[in-house]
Amino acid sequence: MNKRSLIILTLFMVFAFGCKSAKTISNGEANYKLSTKQLIKENTKQNPNFNTLQSRLKITLIQNGKTQAHTVNFRAKKDEFLxxxxxxxxxxxxxxxxxxxxxxxxxxxxxxxDYKYLSNLLGTELDFQKVQNLLLGEAIFNLKNGDYKTSVNEGSYVLQPKNQRELFEIFFLLDPTHFKVKSQQISQPKEFRHLQIDYVSHQEVEKQILPENIKVIAVEANEEIILNLELKNVSLNEDLRFPFKIPSGFKEIKL
Incomplete structure (x- = not known):
């Protein structure tokens, strides 16, 4: 596995999550009549709210025709530790x-x-909050701070900036039944880069709607990496520790 693959794999291993006593969300009655302002308001209402969580996370990596599967323990303290x-x-x-x-x-x-390598990789400035949002099923950019236009395509709301950025294009697909993000896509046509996060299914836990299965597609030139994430066996709001110490004698990865 090359350095880029390892960083991407580790990143998504760290930021993905699931929740306790979950049930898969089925499609309800769709509402296609909301304005852009109303749609963003409904999406914001669904922001996850927890203190800590712990789960088992299965990650399947597909690259160059080869498949690797890993199951890890995941802990998080929202906005502080992953x-x-x-x-x-x-x-x-x-x-x-x-x-x-x-x-x-x-x-x-x-x-x-720091986040410099990840920012260069995706062509946009990344920080903890943006990447956390991305893996929690929230828009990578705060929708309330942008100027967006709305359309409907193949059963989903499509949000995109009224004026796309010069170096990359952004699209958010929202579910018209529960208004969570179904997919978010960042493209850099000149650099032949494309990042797509599809939230294949959601789950309801303690009246919150959260990701259940996530598919990540990262493309750069002729290289494609696919990550499938399965989220299960989660406990919420327990007292957790986050031990971490780099062993002595290890060699630093230089990026």
Whole structure:
């Protein structure tokens, strides 16, 4: 696995989540009559609200015709810590608003840095909140702070900036029944880059609608990475610890 694949895999292992006592959301009655302002308001009402969570997360990575599957423990303290631990602590990661850090005992390497590499990778400035939103099923950009137009296509609301940015294009697809994000897409045509996050299904937990199955497609030139995330066995709002220490003697990954 190359450095880019490892960073992407670790990132999504860290930021994906699920919830306790969940039931899959089925399609209800669609409402296609909302204005852009009303649509954004309804979407904002669905923002997740929790203090901590813990879950088992299955990640399936498909790259160059090869498939890898991993199941990890995931813990989070909303807006503060995101932590993963693979079996036997082979891979452990801790993400905070300031840093992205992880180590890999399979090759005795570690990474400890800021969000610069991830920002360069996607062609837009990233921070903890943006990436957290992306994996929690929220729009990567605050919809209330932008000027968007709305259309309906194949059963979904489509939100896009009235004036697309020069270097990349953004699209958000929202479900007309519960107004959660169904897909968000960022494209950089000149760089032949495309990132697409599809929320294949949602689940309802304690009156909150949250992602259940997520499909991530990252394309750069002729290279494509697909991640399928399955979220299960989650407990909510428990007292959790987030231990992390890079072992001595490990080699730093330079990006």
């Amino acid at each position: 932590w993963i631990n693979a079996t036997f602590s082979v891979i452990r990661a801790l993400v905070t608003p300031e840093r992205v850090s992880f180590y890999n005992k399979l090759d005795n390497t570690y990474f400890d840095g």
